[in-house]
Amino acid sequence: MEVSNVVPDPRQPLTLLYQTVDLVAINKPHGLLVHRSPIASDASEFAVQLLRDQLGQRVYPVHRLDRKTGGVLLFALTEAMNSVMQQQFAEGTVDKTYLAIVRGYTDDEQVIDYPLRRDDGVVQDAVTALKTLQRAEIPLPFGKHATSRYSLVELKPTTGRMHQLRKHMAHILHPIIGDRPHGCNKQNKLFxxxxxMNTMLLHASRIQFTHPQTGEPIVITAPVQAEFSRMLTTLFSGYDSAILQV
Structure with a gap:
């Protein structure tokens, strides 16, 4: 079986989820950087570059997704819209929803209120709401256990700290499958x-915001991608796809 963790073929167009004269959203593939970064010198393709070439115009990412995270990524098409939308994200008025597959059985619902330390030492408040959508126990031995347990969770961050969801799930001992370095290396090797499978199973499934010009509520959703879908089928036999319509 071939490992599926390659950066998408730049010759294939990015999937557009939403487009107006001043905004566009894509379903960012796992493994694709949003923009050039000195800490990822191995990358030669970036979402900003690919979308610019696809649309034939300049694009402005108004927020960020980790390289390993897939899902809804929003761009502005003008400098003015970029400024306004970045302000909405900074003020926390954009509602964001993620899906993740994690180790173990999570609580039905939980609020993770755990401050995170930045690289420069500054400690910032960080809050994430968790809801368990489905649980699974499969006959796969791991360590001293005869079976392995996993949960499909919905995560809603009310703050936007770097790697917040990854760090919060590791903090409550339910790391996201495929996460490095915050996850469980033994679980990652098992998968x-x-x-x-070595894709990080974290997906930005939905964002909701108010359009700055029209005042209209905008909801953009992204279907899970191939590897996330494969793991849902593999781990959660007979899973209810309706629960992913978040």
Whole structure:
């Protein structure tokens, strides 16, 4: 079985989820950087570049997704809209929803209120609301256990700290599958060996905001991508796809 963790072919167009004269949203593939970064010198393709070439105009990412995270990524098409939308994200008025597959059985619902330290030492408040959508126990031995348990969770961050969801899930001992360095390396190796899977199973499934010019509520959703879908089928046999319509 071939490992599926490659950066998307730049010859293939990005999937557009929403487009107006001043905004456009894509379903960012896992493994694709938003923009050039000195800490990822191995990358040669970036969402900003690919979308610019696809649309034939300049684009402005108004927020960020980790390289390993897939899902809704919003761009402005003018400098003015970029400024206004960045302000909305900074003020926390954009509602964001993520899906993740994590190790173990999570609580039905939980608020993770755990401050995070930046690289420069500054400690920032960080809050994430968790809701468990489905649980699974599969006959796959791991360590001293005869089976393995996993949960499909919905995550809603009310703050926007770097790697917040990844760090919060590691903090409550339910790391996201495929996460490095915050996840469980033994679980990641298990998924690589058993399922030929090394994608991080974190997906930005939905954003909601008020259009700055029209005042209209905008909701943009992104379907999960191939590897996330494969792991849902593999781990959660008979899972209810309706629960992903968040």
């Amino acid at each position: 690589l060996d058993q399922f030929a």
